[in-house]
Amino acid sequence: MNPAQLERLGDHMTRLRLFKSRERLEALLQEAASREASYSDFLEQVLTEEVSAKTTKNIAMRTAMARFPFVKPLETFDFAYQPSIDKKQVLALASSHFIEHGENVIILGPPGVGKTHLSVALGLKAIEHGYRVLFTSAAHLIATLTKALTENRLEEKLKLFTTPRLLIIDEIGYLPIERAGANLFFQLISRRYERGPMILTSNQSFAAWGEVFGDRVIATAILDRLLHHAVTLNIRGNSYRLKEKLKAGLVRTEETQS
Numbered sequence: 001m002n003p004a005q006l007e008r009l010g011d012h013m014t015r016l017r018l019f020k021s022r023e024r025l026e027a028l029l030q031e032a033a034s035r036e037a038s039y040s041d042f043l044e045q046v047l048t049e050e051v052s053a054k055t056t057k058n059i060a061m062r063t064a065m066a067r068f069p070f071v072k073p074l075e076t077f078d079f080a081y082q083p084s085i086d087k088k089q090v091l092a093l094a095s096s097h098f099i100e101h102g103e104n105v106i107i108l109g110p111p112g113v114g115k116t117h118l119s120v121a122l123g124l125k126a127i128e129h130g131y132r133v134l135f136t137s138a139a140h141l142i143a144t145l146t147k148a149l150t151e152n153r154l155e156e157k158l159k160l161f162t163t164p165r166l167l168i169i170d171e172i173g174y175l176p177i178e179r180a181g182a183n184l185f186f187q188l189i190s191r192r193y194e195r196g197p198m199i200l201t202s203n204q205s206f207a208a209w210g211e212v213f214g215d216r217v218i219a220t221a222i223l224d225r226l227l228h229h230a231v232t233l234n235i236r237g238n239s240y241r242l243k244e245k246l247k248a249g250l251v252r253t254e255e256t257q258s
């Protein structure tokens with residue numbers, strides 16, 4: 001192929017944003033010539049590489065946009081360590097069908113048992129399945145909405161949390177929520193109700209949510225909407241953070257049961 005044609009092809013590819021193809025063009029042409037590939041095989045290879053590069057880039061972009069506290073896929077979760085988790089149920093959730101069905105997932109359990117890890121892992125699966133995901137903590141969500149209310153920007157911020165197809169709200173119950181905050185939280189839950197599914201995690205049982213939200217009536221209204229279509233995972237077990245210490249015999253199991 002003459003250099004002028006190669007340059008023209010490169011320009012077309014840049015214009016069409018086929019960056020991977022442009023980068024690989026010469027190599028792909030040489031490979032195809034040496035193995036006497038058919039026109040259709042050559043075209044298929046170019047397009048397959050381009051689609052694959054674009055998919056990878058898109059997943060990386062949506063993963064960054066999701067604002068996860070850490071990126072740990074489900075494959076790194078040790079189910080053997082946490083027998084109270086139904087692995088089959090989690091694998092079913094990993095198919096992201098719950099998103100299509102508008103179901104919420106609520107993960108309950110004491111600190112360190114993998115609630116955040118599982119919510120991130122399910123969020124990553126959702127991204128792989130093409131959904132937009134946003135991760136936030138209850139404290140950050142409420143602080144953002146409270147600030148927005150004082151700045152007359154509540155509507156804008158509520159949209160921020162309602163547009164992603166999947167919203168993950170981590171750590172409900174770690175900090176007590178003031179009445180105004182509970183009201184804002186309820187507004188968000190109402191907006192997402194029947195529209196977009198959520199994954200929520202909490203170290204408190206549902207019975208304790210009245211205290212978490214400082215108001216039994218609001219807590220009941222929130223739970224009523226959340227639990228209408230929901231799957232609850234109740235994790236009962238030892239903190240994974242203690243795993244190494246337990247192994248080394250530095251702490252006894254009874255100490256971790258409280």
Ligand code: ADP
Binds near residue numbers: 112113118240
């Ligand atoms: P929680 O949110 O329930 O307090 P995390 O999900 O933050 O707990 O887990 C604490 C740490 O232990 C994280 O680094 C997490 O990746 C790890 N971890 C927890 N459970 C498991 C597990 N079963 N397999 C692998 N890593 C785990």
Ligand code: MG
Binds near residue numbers: 117
């Ligand atoms: Mg956590």
